[in-house]
Amino acid sequence: MEKLLEAAKKVCDKVEVYSVQYTGSSVSFQDAKLHDIDSAYQSGVSLRIIKEGKLGFAYTKNLLNREELLQNALDSLAGGVEADYDFPLTKELPQLDTYNPSLEKLSSKQMVEECARVCDLLKSETDGEILASASSHIGDIRIINSEGTDISGKATSYSLAGIVIYPQSASGIQRSFHSKGFERTPDDSLNEIIELYNISSRVVEPKGGRMKVMFMPNSMVTLRWRILSGTSSKSVYEKTSPIADKRGEKIFDEKITVCDDPLNDKYPGARPFDDEGVASKPLTIVENGVLKSFFYDLNYASKLNAEPTGHGYRVAQWGGDPITTKPVPAVTHMSIRPGGRSFAELVKSMDRGLIVEEALGAHSGNIPHGDYSIGVSPGLYVENGEIVGRVKDAMVAGNIYETLKHVVDVGDSLYPSDGGAWVPAILFDDVSVSTKS
């Protein structure tokens, strides 16, 4: 890596070398039986160069030929991608607890035994079809750049997901559990699956209309995606964000506070620096319903004349390899501030409504505009404060800039959600639900 940096420095103004290596294992159970065990040993190097205000980008998995990698980056300069920013000099970083060495010794056998235990428990308490999977990941990122930055971080993560599927379908109740080292999945998570599944086994066909709708951690991706689309510096720069000029204004109900805290190392995935080497710090995006800040990577911070907030991550919409992906503004540690109501209390406060456990089609529709229109998979139907069954064919639709103004209450516990987010259940009022009846 150092040799590559030196070689590149001779022919460019600014250079960044990003490298990553990781090992991972995963175990999956289908129909409560062991199905697959897979392992991965991956690595790669990604090079960004800036010369005369233009960006060059290249990458490789096996750094066998430094000259070729550098040449690819130099060739891409000719395209003229503008890069009016500097790579940061980052030195003092907080010590975060991201690495649990016990994960290095975790065997596939232990993960198989834990999944089997979870499957047995779920099977003994429900009549559904059981899926479970566990995975472990040990990653090592290093970033060096021509400003003198040389930072690295090692992190471990372990997760287990259990799902009980309603017979004759593929929708069900899922909860996942995340930690830095191997831990027994807490009974609370598993009991929640069992309870929700058993209480919703009856299929009901309620009339549609406007009603209370509760988004659960697994369906929250619908709202999260649109909130982040609206608050990304990229959308602000491209003028596709409907809230680009609303900083300081109230955009949501005052019960809604959206933060990002990459330094919170209670959960796996904490990061002292982003994928561009900018030091991480907590960011409040929406506070008590008021839009406080957008999030920036180096590129869009420079275009919008703002300070980078440490949100340049090598992520693509559908995952992708960090090595082959250029940094973009992204929030990877989002949380929504929990409220004071337990899930049971939230359900009690619903005269009539739908709990969206999982959303179908969260990625379709006019995301920049904040519109959503999702199928429920499943939706649990509530009448007079009690869950009476599940709905199969129903669609929930709205616009987040309307929906998030009608918050009844926010749940008191945080759950892991997609994209590294931790969110509570949120109950909304006056949301449109279409059904066949």
Added chain:
Amino acid sequence: MFDRLREVLGKLDVDYADIRYEIKKATVISFDGKELTQIGSNSTDGYVLRALKDGGFSSVVFTKESDAEKAAFAAAENARLIAQNIEKPVSLTKAEVVKDTSLPPLKEDPREVSVAEKLELIRKYNDIPLGYEKIATTSISYQEVIREKYFTSTEGTEIREDLVTTRLSGEIISKDGDLTQNVRVKAGGSEGFSTIRNQEKNFEERTKIALDLLKAKPVEGGTYTCVLNPEMAGIFAHEAFGHFSEGDIIEALPAMREKMKMGEKLGSDVLNIVDDATLSDQLGFYKYDDEGVRVHPTQLMRNGVLTGRLHSRRTAAEFGEPLSGHCVAEDYRYAPIIRMGTIFIKPGTRSFDELLSMLGEGLYILDAKGGQTAGENFTFGAQYGYLVKDGKLGEMVRDINISGNLYKTLVDIVAVGDDFVLGKVGGCGKGQINIRSCHGGPHILVNNLVVGGV
């Protein structure tokens, strides 16, 4: 190359093993609005090794050749661990031993077109929408992916196959006051750079739709009878039905497996669904899958009766059904899984006008915008649509998302058009992305679709 791969396999004490080495060359040119955001060509590589031992089957992926031994050991160890923990040992259906090289015939090899020329062409297309005042921005990307694959197994199969994919895709975003609308634009295929040429008209047409959508009304939620255009029909064939023809998905869902037995009559008499990745000059084309099995055209449904399924060697053995050659990986980072190749509804006899008059009153919906399924339930977006009254197209509507139930919809497809269009750009995400996922069909008439308004 094959000598080195055979040497790795030779170190294994297992019942079966295969290894795939792959070099992936990717070229990307991306625009966000006027701005070029990415350009360049890069090459990456890696290995995927799979081992079967005593009925346990496991895979490992690795980047460095120096990790080969460690990886082989891990695969064998995990296979043994699986064997100890499963009741029913995994077996693989016998496949023909093949030695072959398959290099696709190309109409203009993209490797012979300079990056500068590609950039100029993409910029020209991107400038078309940007020339209109109410187009806020675009997001247009050209991607060229060339997979050079070397596959060998302990059974003696040795296959070198190249897959060349060109794709031009993106969004045109229009804006009027607070209202933004987006429309997708697509071109590409498996047969070379010619698929990217002459797209000016395509960009003009898509731009017009994006502008017209600013004046369209949101559709009202409710239950509608709809005519679906070929792309929407294709997404139905793929998302709602196709995934449940995949052996690995249905294997995990015993109740659905029970329902989707060969010979079951699940659809209306007019419904015929086929997966045929052997069709040349189509996005989904390939010769061998990533298990070294030659792909066959597979009729999945004939006159509403279930007649076939897509398989890997493992699921073919599990179901006792013939091999189809549909076990495909995204690239060197993944072990293969079952994927559709080119799935479509076979054309019928009705003209478009006949379908509209049969519809009478309802919606004509066009062009998919994301879709997802969970078992029998599916949800897809349509990019735009038209109200239909008395069999005539009326005003344009937007914000269309439909949701339905697989089994009910299979019966509710009551008429099939006589036209036929296959998709140019794929992107099925089933844990891995399949950029060659191709689907299509004719116009179809479907009763009882739930449409969610906003």
